Amino acid sequence: MRTLTGITPSGTLHIGNYFGAMRPAIDAQTRGDCFYFIADYHSMTTVTDPVERRKNTLGIALDWLACGLDPKTSVFWRQSDVPEVCELMWMLGTLTPMGLMERAHSYKDKTAKGISPNFGLFAYPVLMAADILLYDTHRVPVGRDQKQHVEMTRDMAIKFNEAYGETLVVPESEIRDEVAVIPGLDGQKMSKSYGNTIEIFGDEKALRKKIMGIMMDSRTPAEPKPDADQNLAIQLLKFFATPEVVLDYENRLRAGGLGYGDLKKALFEHYWNYFAVARARRAELAANLDHVEAVLRDGAQRARAVAEQVISRARKASGLR
Numbered sequence: 283m284r285t286l287t288g289i290t291p292s293g294t295l296h297i298g299n300y301f302g303a304m305r306p307a308i309d310a311q312t313r314g315d316c317f318y319f320i321a322d323y324h325s326m327t328t329v330t331d332p333v334e335r336r337k338n339t340l341g342i343a344l345d346w347l348a349c350g351l352d353p354k355t356s357v358f359w360r361q362s363d364v365p366e367v368c369e370l371m372w373m374l375g376t377l378t379p380m381g382l383m384e385r386a387h388s389y390k391d392k393t394a395k396g397i398s399p400n401f402g403l404f405a406y407p408v409l410m411a412a413d414i415l416l417y418d419t420h421r422v423p424v425g426r427d428q429k430q431h432v433e434m435t436r437d438m439a440i441k442f443n444e445a446y447g448e449t450l451v452v453p454e455s456e457i458r459d460e461v462a463v464i465p466g467l468d469g470q471k472m473s474k475s476y477g478n479t480i481e482i483f484g485d486e487k488a489l490r491k492k493i494m495g496i497m498m499d500s501r502t503p504a505e506p507k508p509d510a511d512q513n514l515a516i517q518l519l520k521f522f523a524t525p526e527v528v529l530d531y532e533n534r535l536r537a538g539g540l541g542y543g544d545l546k547k548a549l550f551e552h553y554w555n556y557f558a559v560a561r562a563r564r565a566e567l568a569a570n571l572d573h574v575e576a577v578l579r580d581g582a583q584r585a586r587a588v589a590e591q592v593i594s595r596a597r598k599a600s601g602l603r
């Protein structure tokens with residue numbers, strides 16, 4: 283059973299990404315055969331600055347390795363190091379009805395938000411299908427927003443197999459519904475598009491300021507707060523502290539006497555300590571970029587060994603040389 287997922291290098295990762303996507307992916311390594319890649323071709327639909335792309339790609343590589351992605355167990359590579367994916371994209375595109383593409387939500391959502399669309403943005407589900415099908419993937423863990431793309435991938439694999447004979451593995455999505463939606467600094471879903479994020483890694487002072495800036499109501503510290511479990515800082519604290527510690531803060535809020543400032547200070551300390559080991563590892567990796575580059579190249583080689591077999595099967599089946 284092969285698990286594969288891609289991470290678009292489009293910005294700095296936040297704790298919503300960590301608990302929603304990275305943690306489950308890192309835990310899945312114990313099941314073996316995990317393929318994780320940095321989707322730098324995908325970033326081209328929205329980022330057109332090469333310096334920014336390089337910086338984001340390296341940043342994401344450091345983040346994942348620091349957080350526990352083990353490049354010995356998992357295959358970890360940069361999408362563009364295996365350009366065969368573009369060839370498979372072409373093959374799949376020629377079998378994909380326009381109607382299927384026009385129904386893709388992500389394209390409709392993005393154009394509705396005023397992003398001026400390019401062909402790449404429209405074609406992106408076909409590249410994503412090629413990402414998945416090029417590696418004989420069985421399982422694709424994604425957030426709910428990506429479910430339709432995996433459905434489209436299945437359609438494309440089935441169409442290919444109907445046209446050219448059994449060639450591609452038809453994958454299943456694994457939707458992470460059980461993962462809570464991590465709230466942002468304003469209580470909405472944490473997302474880089476809402477500007478309400480707490481980054482996994484970053485400047486201590488700036489992050490402290492962000493957390494201390496969480497808006498609370500105007501009740502005085504002495505006032506009892508029977509709704510303590512609804513408090514945003516308490517909800518966030520649950521990700522970083524033991525249930526006993528959370529309960530203790532909750533009880534102190536409920537009883538009255540604990541100020542919001544002290545609560546937010548505690549939240550910051552727990553958050554900061556939670557990532558202490560990963561932060562140290564990230565600094566080590568950042569001081570040894572040759573090693574990181576070597577990890578990605580080795581990953582690309584291992585990914586390519588699989589990709590070459592699949593692309594050669596697809597070429598043969600479809601009557602190319």
Ligand code: ADP
Pocket residue numbers: 298299300301302303424425426461462463464465471472473474475
């Ligand atoms: P963003 O909303 O910041 O742009 P992405 O859409 O790039 O984040 O999400 C990357 C991954 O992180 C997805 O798998 C998504 O489900 C997960 N994720 C993002 N935000 C959250 C959140 N607030 N809670 C849980 N998971 C999240």
Ligand code: TRP
Pocket residue numbers: 286287288289290321324409410413414422423424428
């Ligand atoms: N489109 C995904 C996202 O925006 C990233 C991605 C690219 C991906 N290719 C993939 C995810 C293949 C899973 C499988 O989050």
